[in-house]
Amino acid sequence: MPVSIAVIGAGPSGFYSAEALIKSGLDCRIDFIEGLPTPFGLIRGGVAPDHQSTKRVVRAYERTALNEHVGYYGNVQVGRDISLEVVRRLYDAVVVAIGAPLDRALEIPGGDKRGVYGSAAFVGWYNGHPDHRDLHPDLNCESISVIGHGNVGLDIARVLVKTAGEMEDSDLPDYAARAIHGGPIRDVHLFGRRGPLEAKFTNVELRELMHLRDCVPVTGLTPIPTSIPADADLSPRDRRLKEKNLATFRDFAGLAPSGKAKRMHFDFYSRPVEVLGGDRVEGLRLERTHLEGETAVGCGEFFDIPCGVVVAAIGTRVKPLPGLPFDARRGVIVNRKGRVGKGLYVVGWAKRGPSGVIGSNKPDADLVASHICEDFPQGRKAGRAGLEDALDEAGADWVTYEDWQAIEAAEIDAAGPCAPRKKLIRIRDMLAVLEASSKTQEEPSESHFNHT
Numbered sequence: 001m002p003v004s005i006a007v008i009g010a011g012p013s014g015f016y017s018a019e020a021l022i023k024s025g026l027d028c029r030i031d032f033i034e035g036l037p038t039p040f041g042l043i044r045g046g047v048a049p050d051h052q053s054t055k056r057v058v059r060a061y062e063r064t065a066l067n068e069h070v071g072y073y074g075n076v077q078v079g080r081d082i083s084l085e086v087v088r089r090l091y092d093a094v095v096v097a098i099g100a101p102l103d104r105a106l107e108i109p110g111g112d113k114r115g116v117y118g119s120a121a122f123v124g125w126y127n128g129h130p131d132h133r134d135l136h137p138d139l140n141c142e143s144i145s146v147i148g149h150g151n152v153g154l155d156i157a158r159v160l161v162k163t164a165g166e167m168e169d170s171d172l173p174d175y176a177a178r179a180i181h182g183g184p185i186r187d188v189h190l191f192g193r194r195g196p197l198e199a200k201f202t203n204v205e206l207r208e209l210m211h212l213r214d215c216v217p218v219t220g221l222t223p224i225p226t227s228i229p230a231d232a233d234l235s236p237r238d239r240r241l242k243e244k245n246l247a248t249f250r251d252f253a254g255l256a257p258s259g260k261a262k263r264m265h266f267d268f269y270s271r272p273v274e275v276l277g278g279d280r281v282e283g284l285r286l287e288r289t290h291l292e293g294e295t296a297v298g299c300g301e302f303f304d305i306p307c308g309v310v311v312a313a314i315g316t317r318v319k320p321l322p323g324l325p326f327d328a329r330r331g332v333i334v335n336r337k338g339r340v341g342k343g344l345y346v347v348g349w350a351k352r353g354p355s356g357v358i359g360s361n362k363p364d365a366d367l368v369a370s371h372i373c374e375d376f377p378q379g380r381k382a383g384r385a386g387l388e389d390a391l392d393e394a395g396a397d398w399v400t401y402e403d404w405q406a407i408e409a410a411e412i413d414a415a416g417p418c419a420p421r422k423k424l425i426r427i428r429d430m431l432a433v434l435e436a437s438s439k440t441q442e443e444p445s446e447s448h449f450n451h452t
């Protein structure tokens, strides 16, 4: 009997796990159980809408999804439509690939004011994620502060300063385009509590900023080092990457005055200590820092930046699921090299926290696939048939991969001349497309793409 495997979550780490299992040669049947009707997790809902080339990786995922031994059950939330306990009872092995979708709280006074957002929610909003579509950030302000010197902070800052023309070939939803391009945004501050050497940006993303149409990157008064100390504890690769970043920061300083209207400020050695304002954000108070070893320590010197919005891009954590041991400090599922319990495994950000690029999920997936091959030379449980019965019994409205393809086709059809797709951003609208396509063509179907 084939080994039955459920993969909870159809993002990159889930797809790499399925791919590794298929490549392993194990006689198995793999079913994705995904909370949204749409697959691809962070590729659809996290990767910036203007980075469409990064999203092309889904072509490989698609090949996996269309494999004859792979099934897809979208719009099924474990914990709502079916419990983890039941999934474990039905399948020989369960791979948890649920990512780290919750924001880490900005734990400073005023961190809960109106106008303070976490990066997961904010990115989800401009990416048309159904959970965040109703965030409605008020971007009617000239200055925005983004906390965190990582790629997510950089993505957010870039999306906020690009022109409508620069976003023309993206899949930014209309409501987000209106809020971003209809507002008076002029200055976006990116605050890092450490220095230029410690910033976690990747160089391609940083260099991209030199070519923005209406925005210049500026590094302010912080001197950018010309070299990295010989005794710095860095691998040769990391040293090369950091040298490139330093060179790019120096290039920013050398940019000629351009007449561009917007500025993206890189503010180093600045840690947020308080969000200022009444009910809603009016500014951010920061403290200058210096490094003691790797740690940023406050110098006791404070300064204020007026801003109408604060976005904390300081990392994310797992959404705890009943039945999974959760490490609240690290925000991950407790595991030993991907093993969580008997027949239960974890991969990706849910396993190791939010780090690395998309491909960094492959080694986790390979490891868990090898555990499963070792633990289950043969299958004993029925898997899919039991799942469908349980979902029918729960009245779940599950979506197949073919259904997703119909949703995708509708999104592509609705897109403007340059855009790759016009995302459906409400689950009910996705299901309505399926409903409409299952009916005869007798009556004209209603548009689900209003995005108001």
Ligand code: NAP
Binding pocket: 147, 148, 149, 150, 151, 152, 153, 155, 192, 193, 194, 198, 199, 200, 202, 205, 271, 272, 296, 313, 314, 315, 316, 354, 355, 356, 357
């Ligand atoms: P990240 O790279 O870990 O950066 C988080 C930033 O937040 C760091 O600068 C960190 O400072 C700062 N921070 C954390 N806690 C803080 C606090 N309490 N107060 C002030 N600052 C704080 O995380 P990320 O930007 O969320 O990205 C997650 C992963 O996705 C990364 O591996 C990233 O490279 C990847 N990603 C890649 C791309 C791409 O390749 N284009 C795009 C998006 C995301 P310290 O360094 O001092 O801790």
